Amino acid sequence: MKRIAVTGGAGFLGSHLCERLLKEGNYVISIDNFFTGLKENIYHLKDNANFEIIRHDITEPMHIECDEIYNFACPASPIHYQRNPVHTFKTSVLGILNMLDLARNCGAKILQASTSEVYGDPLEHPQNESYWGHVNPNGIRSCYDEGKRGAETLMMDYHRKYNTDIKIIRIFNTYGPRMNENDGRVVSNFVIQALKNIPITVYGDGSQTRSFCYCEDLIDGAVKMMNSENFIGPVNLGNPFEITVLEFAETIIKMTNSKSEIVFKDLPKDDPVKRQPDIRLAQEKLNWSPKYKLEDGLKKTIEYFDNYLKRK
Template identity: 60%
Template structure:
């Protein structure tokens, strides 16, 4: 592999929220990027600014089917990540996590590429241990509404480590905690985008339960920096590594902060808590700090300000064009 120089990097899910930011960073570092996406949740809008770049290539493809390309590195990010989207077709969600992992691992094995798996904090389920270290095995409902995603990602991790042990494949596994920032899908049902869009429209902000459940929010630039740091480690570092911000906030506090930052007239209303919704989620990032030298740098209010600016522009553009999406 051509480490230390330009590399050909395959990014599955490259037109999505995280994937498009990763493509940006890889291009800025001088690499060639092949962006693969089936556009179920990803959009051309996210990567439109890269389409004329000679080092960027876009391929429409569903990774549940085999892919035959050349690459020095593979980042496997393809999978709907919000409950609204992954519950829309739960069987396809599991196929994307499991069959997609098999296809990408098979490709990595054929071309001898280093491969990165975007796993998730959802592998911990509704945790009994707080914060969650990588050694915690989790508390996941295998037959619930979130299982297609939770168990799909857990199985993908299993496949990655079995390929590593059986075929000596060089793997990197990151467990992503709540991430936010520009290019989030406005209708993905995730709490940050929901609150910002509702606040900008002066609509009621929907909080589930009493809003006392907690989350830790990582800004997208910090997360991508963590990805790159993990990928640059030696072959002895496989992960899984938690990548997320350990600063914890209640959902009701987040809603109040968004209302204040947007100057919104929105009121907070409550709805029943969805099934299997975790009560608390916060990463133990000791491994990321010690092994990668990584720690998040962007505070919540700064990151929310950038996300709010993005959604203001997005909603304004869609309103002027008459777009529905």
């Protein structure tokens, strides 16, 4: 039985990861400061004898015994990471420093959940891992974009200097049950607005594109990456199926039988115009490709939010 630490374990993706690792017979330690993570996300796991919950902010050092570390701690939506941009940057940079030191002390393997935002508003399409990105270093999104880029730098430097066993994944837009209702991301926004039959807010003219990956597929890729041999990444994990934001809004309206109208607002500053992963490296090195079609994942997500709103 491996002892596995998951930072951000009470978050949207972190909670799904904890669930998956427990099913595989591991002892799992969820580490979360509950800034955006929710106790309800891991409530169903609390009585599992192999599950431990630690309330801790990874900007502070910590000392536990573990074999693997999945670093998923960091607000991931613009509303949340811009609420306290200094702390967001500290979570990415000081947080990964503390986790890398923990990995060194334990002799543990460590996986960094990086992001497609390291590519910024890309000039290359689709984005592959060799692309260095087009990132504004001093904009309102920089605390997250540059924080994640800095975290990748530290991962590589620890690997080169201390031979730390590292893995880097770059997560593209991911959705599914347990997304935060108020995180401002396009999937949760559109689904909730549609279920409430209120106007669906599209920023810009809706021609910007996104590629949405269902959470179960993403977690499968992360676990495969952690268990891979002789491959440290970075590697893109996402669904290459590309759709415009306007088409996505229309899909949500149709799937929810909503009476919502679509309204248009100004595009936020530095918002990426195109986002699509090149996943050939993940296919080659991890034998990984997403299995969920968009409509199948949306059915589960819509059902989750429908039940959530009825409980409120």
